Amino acid sequence: MRNLFQDLLAIDGVKGVVFFNLSGQKVFEEFTLGGSGVATGDWFGLAKSLGQAMEAELVFEKGRVYVRRSLMGVLVVVMGLIGPTGMVRLTSDIVLSGLKEQKPVRGLKRFFKR
Amino acid sequence: MIKKVLLVDDDREMLLDLKASLSRKIDTVAVITAANGREALACLRSQEIALVVTDLKMPVMDGLELVAAIMQRYVDIPVIVMTGFGTPETERLAMQGGALDFIAKPFSADKLALQINERLSQQSEGGTLNNVSSAMFLQLIEMEQRTCTVRLEHARTGNKGILSFDQGELVGARIGETEGLDAAYEILVWDPVSISLQNSCPARDNRIQRNMCQLILEAARRRDEKRSASPAADAPGAPTVAAAEQAGSPARMQTRIEKALGAGCGVESVSADPAWSDCLLLISRYGERLNLGKLTLACVHRGDSHDQFIRPGAPPIVVVASPKCPREKLMQLLSEL
Numbered sequence: 095m096r097n098l099f100q101d102l103l104a105i106d107g108v109k110g111v112v113f114f115n116l117s118g119q120k121v122f123e124e125f126t127l128g129g130s131g132v133a134t135g136d137w138f139g140l141a142k143s144l145g146q147a148m149e150a151e152l153v154f155e156k157g158r159v160y161v162r163r164s165l166m167g168v169l170v171v172v173m174g175l176i177g178p179t180g181m182v183r184l185t186s187d188i189v190l191s192g193l194k195e196q197k198p199v200r201g202l203k204r205f206f207k208r
Numbered sequence: 209m210i211k212k213v214l215l216v217d218d219d220r221e222m223l224l225d226l227k228a229s230l231s232r233k234i235d236t237v238a239v240i241t242a243a244n245g246r247e248a249l250a251c252l253r254s255q256e257i258a259l260v261v262t263d264l265k266m267p268v269m270d271g272l273e274l275v276a277a278i279m280q281r282y283v284d285i286p287v288i289v290m291t292g293f294g295t296p297e298t299e300r301l302a303m304q305g306g307a308l309d310f311i312a313k314p315f316s317a318d319k320l321a322l323q324i325n326e327r328l329s330q331q332s333e334g335g336t337l338n339n340v341s342s343a344m345f346l347q348l349i350e351m352e353q354r355t356c357t358v359r360l361e362h363a364r365t366g367n368k369g370i371l372s373f374d375q376g377e378l379v380g381a382r383i384g385e386t387e388g389l390d391a392a393y394e395i396l397v398w399d400p401v402s403i404s405l406q407n408s409c410p411a412r413d414n415r416i417q418r419n420m421c422q423l424i425l426e427a428a429r430r431r432d433e434k435r436s437a438s439p440a441a442d443a444p445g446a447p448t449v450a451a452a453e454q455a456g457s458p459a460r461m462q463t464r465i466e467k468a469l470g471a472g473c474g475v476e477s478v479s480a481d482p483a484w485s486d487c488l489l490l491i492s493r494y495g496e497r498l499n500l501g502k503l504t505l506a507c508v509h510r511g512d513s514h515d516q517f518i519r520p521g522a523p524p525i526v527v528v529a530s531p532k533c534p535r536e537k538l539m540q541l542l543s544e545l
Contacts, residue, residue: 135498140494143490144508147508148511149508153503154503155501159500179536
């Protein structure tokens with residue numbers, strides 16, 4: 095999972111990445127050293143407060159947050175005040191397309207190693 | 209041109225779902241929401257709404273009261289009533305009050321989108337014209353003794369006005385909250401304008417009682433008087449008196465954005481939308497709890513073809529922009545304004 099979000103975490107100005115599944119369970123969370131001040135908190139609550147929005151960029155007094163909803167869950171990227179949003183959006187497109195649902199295997203196939 | 213549709217219902221979830229569906233289905237409208245009749249009237253006061261869709265049962269001010277208030281002040285705005293208590297009696301009351309359509313809950317978003325489209329296309333059923341002189345066109349309407357509703361947009365300022373004609377006689381005029389003769393005098397000196405024509409005129413009392421020639425002459429005299437009092441006031445590129453009075457108003461903000469990014473920058477509309485207040489407050493609270501400080505700007509994409517840039521305030525200002533709009537530049541500009 096870390097490998098998947100590595101590209102996002104490697105962008106200059108990105109302080110942290112959090113990913114929730116659709117039921118709100120945290121699937122991944124990692125903050126860089128610069129993001130330790132904002133690491134703990136209800137990120138899913140923040141994303142949920144946006145209602146039906148598919149994508150949002152929120153500019154706060156001390157930083158920016160990029161929220162992206164996908165079929166697999168909700169991605170939250172925390173940035174500094176001068177956030178590289180363009181690059182984050184682009185990388186999120188790539189990262190989220192790499193996430194695929196694991197379909198439950200039925201029948202005999204479930205006994206074989208995949 | 210993007211038209212604004214106001215959805216009024218106290219069921220917030222349904223309102224947001226409907227807003228998202230309608231925004232997806234009709235790309236020529238910007239959907240604004242209000243939780244009750246009083247909030248809806250605040251929206252009507254602060255921005256130019258093309259159509260209202262309202263529920264009947266709501267706290268604070270119900271749908272029938274809202275329809276009555278609209279018929280009193282904004283008779284040219286069509287109203288569609290939706291309700292979960294759809295008896296023939298409520299339908300009769302709503303229609304008697306002035307509503308044009310009635311839709312019983314539950315309904316599909318497709319059905320409502322169809323009704324909205326039908327009503328909005330009626331507003332330009334007689335055709336549209338760009339870059340014409342309002343005075344000249346309106347004299348033609350008087351000569352032809354037409355019964356119609358004329359919606360005008362001033363090309364320079366983007367201000368919108370509505371004139372109602374009954375058999376060639378001007379019976380009503382409105383620019384936002386300004387009604388009657390004052391509105392007529394202001395509209396008649398707009399030049400050039402974009403015009404859309406509806407082949408009907410809502411029944412109303414004649415609040416003008418002047419012929420077109422008298423009106424045009426008086427409007428020109430007033431404009432000249434205003435110019436001599438303040439020479440820069442009506443110069444091309446200068447803000448109108450109304451705009452100058454409303455520092456930080458949506459119209460003024462739109463002018464500043466277009467000045468900075470160019471007229472074809474992709475900004476479709478700038479408006480005040482109180483319906484965002486609760487949501488922005490909640491986000492701002494989360495921001496403070498997460499040690500990010502207060503929210504200063506939000507850019508939201510809801511799956512339709514437009515982005516919404518929202519600046520918190522009382523009321524929040526919403527800028528609707530197409531994908532061709534330079535997003536970063538607009539955000540930078542909105543942070544500075």
